[in-house]
Amino acid sequence: MKKRLTLAVGVLVVVLIFGYFAFGGLGRSLVYFWTPTELLAEGDAAYGTSVRLGGMVVPGSVRWDADRRELNFQLADEGGTIEVYNAGIPPQMFLEAADRKEPIGAVVEGTLTREGVFRATNLMVRHSEEYRAPQHGEDKQEYYRELFRDQSSGGAE
Amino acid sequence: MTNTVGYSAIVGALVVSLVGAVIAFAAVRTGRSGLAALGRRASYVVFGLACLANLTMVYALVTHDFSVGYVAQVGSRSTPMFYTVISLWSSLDGSILFWGLIIAGYTAAVVYIHRSRYRELMPAVAGTLLVVNAFFWLLLAGPANPFTQVFPVPADGPGPNPLLQNHPFMGLHPPLLYLGYVGLAVPFAFGIAALITGKLGGDWIRAVRRWTMAPWIFLTCGIVAGAWWSYEVLGWGGYWAWDPVENASFLPWLTATAFLHSIMVQERRQTLKTWNILLVVATFLLTLFGTFLTRSGILASVHAFTEGLIGPFFLGFITFVLLASLVLLAWRTDELKSEPTLDSVASRETAFLLNNLLLVAFTFTVLLGTMYPLIAEAVRGVKVSVGAPYFNRMSVPISLALVFLAGVGPALPWRRGSPELLSRKFVWPSAVALLAGVGFWLLGARDFWTWLTLVLAVLAVGLLWGEFWRPARARMQAQGEGMGRALASLTLKNRRRYGGYVVHLGIVVMAVGIALSATYRKEREVTLAIGQSAEFAGYVVRLDSLYAGREAHRDFVEAAFGIGKGSEQLAVLTPRLNYYPMSDQPIGTPHVRTRPHEDLYLSLMAYARDGSTATVNIIVNPMVVWIWIGGGIVALGALFAISTVGTGGVTGRRPEIAVERDAQPIRAAVGGSD
Numbered sequence: 088m089k090k091r092l093t094l095a096v097g098v099l100v101v102v103l104i105f106g107y108f109a110f111g112g113l114g115r116s117l118v119y120f121w122t123p124t125e126l127l128a129e130g131d132a133a134y135g136t137s138v139r140l141g142g143m144v145v146p147g148s149v150r151w152d153a154d155r156r157e158l159n160f161q162l163a164d165e166g167g168t169i170e171v172y173n174a175g176i177p178p179q180m181f182l183e184a185a186d187r188k189e190p191i192g193a194v195v196e197g198t199l200t201r202e203g204v205f206r207a208t209n210l211m212v213r214h215s216e217e218y219r220a221p222q223h224g225e226d227k228q229e230y231y232r233e234l235f236r237d238q239s240s241g242g243a244e
Numbered sequence: 245m246t247n248t249v250g251y252s253a254i255v256g257a258l259v260v261s262l263v264g265a266v267i268a269f270a271a272v273r274t275g276r277s278g279l280a281a282l283g284r285r286a287s288y289v290v291f292g293l294a295c296l297a298n299l300t301m302v303y304a305l306v307t308h309d310f311s312v313g314y315v316a317q318v319g320s321r322s323t324p325m326f327y328t329v330i331s332l333w334s335s336l337d338g339s340i341l342f343w344g345l346i347i348a349g350y351t352a353a354v355v356y357i358h359r360s361r362y363r364e365l366m367p368a369v370a371g372t373l374l375v376v377n378a379f380f381w382l383l384l385a386g387p388a389n390p391f392t393q394v395f396p397v398p399a400d401g402p403g404p405n406p407l408l409q410n411h412p413f414m415g416l417h418p419p420l421l422y423l424g425y426v427g428l429a430v431p432f433a434f435g436i437a438a439l440i441t442g443k444l445g446g447d448w449i450r451a452v453r454r455w456t457m458a459p460w461i462f463l464t465c466g467i468v469a470g471a472w473w474s475y476e477v478l479g480w481g482g483y484w485a486w487d488p489v490e491n492a493s494f495l496p497w498l499t500a501t502a503f504l505h506s507i508m509v510q511e512r513r514q515t516l517k518t519w520n521i522l523l524v525v526a527t528f529l530l531t532l533f534g535t536f537l538t539r540s541g542i543l544a545s546v547h548a549f550t551e552g553l554i555g556p557f558f559l560g561f562i563t564f565v566l567l568a569s570l571v572l573l574a575w576r577t578d579e580l581k582s583e584p585t586l587d588s589v590a591s592r593e594t595a596f597l598l599n600n601l602l603l604v605a606f607t608f609t610v611l612l613g614t615m616y617p618l619i620a621e622a623v624r625g626v627k628v629s630v631g632a633p634y635f636n637r638m639s640v641p642i643s644l645a646l647v648f649l650a651g652v653g654p655a656l657p658w659r660r661g662s663p664e665l666l667s668r669k670f671v672w673p674s675a676v677a678l679l680a681g682v683g684f685w686l687l688g689a690r691d692f693w694t695w696l697t698l699v700l701a702v703l704a705v706g707l708l709w710g711e712f713w714r715p716a717r718a719r720m721q722a723q724g725e726g727m728g729r730a731l732a733s734l735t736l737k738n739r740r741r742y743g744g745y746v747v748h749l750g751i752v753v754m755a756v757g758i759a760l761s762a763t764y765r766k767e768r769e770v771t772l773a774i775g776q777s778a779e780f781a782g783y784v785v786r787l788d789s790l791y792a793g794r795e796a797h798r799d800f801v802e803a804a805f806g807i808g809k810g811s812e813q814l815a816v817l818t819p820r821l822n823y824y825p826m827s828d829q830p831i832g833t834p835h836v837r838t839r840p841h842e843d844l845y846l847s848l849m850a851y852a853r854d855g856s857t858a859t860v861n862i863i864v865n866p867m868v869v870w871i872w873i874g875g876g877i878v879a880l881g882a883l884f885a886i887s888t889v890g891t892g893g894v895t896g897r898r899p900e901i902a903v904e905r906d907a908q909p910i911r912a913a914v915g916g917s918d
Contacts, residue, residue, distance in 0.1 A: 116634030
């Protein structure tokens with residue numbers, strides 16, 4: 088009986104330690120799927136958090152420096168606009184759509200810096216055909232959520 | 245017409261499964277062999293109807309019969325024949341239909357192979373499997389019916405998901421995965437049958453080993469093939485992203501692996517009876533849960549090409565299976581009691597126990613990371629994903645402990661080992677591993693976890709080699725055989741044991757490949773003009789040409805890169821972007837040059853419209869090929885381990901029992917429940 092108790096206590100301790108590491112590690116690895124509105128609503132809490140930010144690229148805001156390979160643009164929804172900086176070459180259709188001033192949906196992964204610029208490590212786009220502007224009266228947050236869903240099925244890990 | 249035939253076959257399969265299940269359970273209750281035979285016959289009929297339904301669908305796909313709902317959804321006149329046939333499993337309803345075929349096939353095979361053995365267990369096994377069948381046929385008759393009538397009949401369809409028609413591997417990976425996934429219903433059925441009949445001792449454990457190994461091999465190959473597919477198709481240079489769909493296939497693999505080890509403890513020591521039942525039930529539940537995750541559309545992922553009303557059905561069935569299993573377990577608690585005994589810490593039992601704890605901890609880790617986004621969305625209403633860092637941080641130490649055990653476990657004797665025996669086995673491999681550790685450090689392996697992986701791999705290989713070499717040497721001395729002959733006769737007579745060790749070797753090889761490719765991967769994105777070249781990681785990559793073309797089912801833009809080292813030309817690699825008519829996003833096809841020490845991986849990212857420049861992602865991945873080779877070794881070792889029946893003529897008896905080296909008489913009777 089005493090043996091069993093020792094065993095049970097041992098197992099419990101192991102489980103607790105394991106749980107501590109699992110949940111702790113989980114908390115630090117979360118990536119939040121936010122729209123610009125939601126990101127801005129977080130206030131100071133947003134700084135440094137890993138975020139997948141989805142919205143529409145503001146037409147005419149795209150500045151692409153091919154020599155330094157730096158991309159700046161604004162990502163917006165109906166409740167806010169965020170400056171995005173992305174180092175690296177954007178996908179083919181992003182610049183094409185920007186040239187034609189077409190509305191395109193984009194999702195960027197990265198974090199918001201204290202300077203108020205979202206530094207993206209990854210940029211994914213969907214072409215305008217899929218991204219009609221949200222219809223009047225449509226739940227816009229829902230509409231932007233769709234964006235995430237489409238993005239993650241694009242195989243862009 | 246086609247719809248009528250297909251749907252009738254589905255409804256027929258549903259009815260016969262249900263009737264057959266009732267008959268089989270009646271056979272359990274009454275013990276009448278006539279009823280058991282009838283239950284078997286029902287299984288064969290279900291399999292026949294499943295074949296009919298699947299062949300009807302393939303016929304409809306091949307003849308482009310767009311009046312069939314599923315064909316209208318995934319068919320297209322421009323899709324090549326190969327991809328048309330395999331689009332049977334490219335989308336939700338078709339894949340469940342294929343699923344039905346496999347579960348029916350397993351059911352028929354199990355009842356046929358054991359038609360004159362395990363007389364008490366088999367009717368309950370058949371009954372349980374027929375219930376599982378009934379569930380799948382019910383899905384197909386209702387919410388997942390692929391034979392819906394389409395009117396008006398469209399002239400053409402969209403074709404399968406572009407990602408799924410981009411590589412021939414798609415013809416191999418899903419069937420392997422399904423064969424593994426669905427096959428794990430068989431050990432579950434044996435576990436349930438053991439509970440129902442109260443035959444909780446030797447029989448079910450003996451029968452279930454092969455029926456777990458076979459799906460386990462398929463699942464292993466399916467997972468490795470999936471990783472390979474991901475590597476060859478998705479273009480990001482990796483093979484595992486902890487995507488929920490990948491996790492869904494990995495979870496039951498972990499518990500099935502734990503089960504394969506823990507049944508050996510029950511065989512030897514008649515303990516862990518409840519644990520084994522729990523593991524086999526958990527494995528089956530995880531396959532159902534994985535199907536639910538991937539087929540109900542609640543998760544978005546690379547594979548999430550499906551959405552439907554399937555979710556509630558699956559949740560209901562999962563709950564039913566869970567409750568039924570727990571009730572049966574509670575009912576048999578008294579018979580399941582066994583004294584936990586551990587004679588010594590340095591024993592095989594300890595290794596198995598640790599192995600099981602680690603694998604279960606691994607399962608929880610992956611399950612938690614996979615479920616967390618669902619829970620967070622349901623409870624807090626926030627959409628999050630769990631990043632790969634979580635999975636990596638948790639899985640690396642656990643995996644390394646498992647690699648350590650893969651070598652140490654086989655070297656430890658059952659019950660307790662004398663210190664002399666232990667030192668004889670461990671001193672040399674440990675010394676070599678330590679020396680190798682110094683060597684790896686000097687060679688520049690400065691990443692702790694990678695360094696540790698290499699050291700543990702050397703240790704494991706040394707210990708495993710000892711297990712081959714020591715008895716072989718004894719044979720050479722005793723019988724004057726040569727080295728090769730001694731090794732051959734030794735392993736052929738102990739297939740189960742040495743097959744298992746080969747599996748361990750394969751796992752070690754995979755671990756080394758994973759660690760090195762993850763740590764020493766180099767990547768750079770460059771934009772090149774025609775004729776311009778860039779140097780990266782010792783390679784010279786020169787853009788030779790850029791051209792567009794058209795194939796029957798897609799357009800493409802392809803870049804040809806001349807690859808050189810120094811002034812020497814090695815190869816021309818042609819990564820491309822494919823444009824499918826029904827997809828607005830180009831699908832990249834990377835081009836990989838594989839060598840034993842490293843892969844050169846080119847992925848076309850973008851190009852100038854006028855054809856003057858192309859942007860390419862250059863990735864140098866060391867030792868990746870060893871992951872696939874390791875997977876092959878695992879599969880071959882496992883095949884060798886179960887290859888006893890029919891070929892085990894060496895001793896003329898059932899070798900797995902007859903030739904265990906330090907075999908104690910295994911109780912043949914329904915032992916253990918005393």
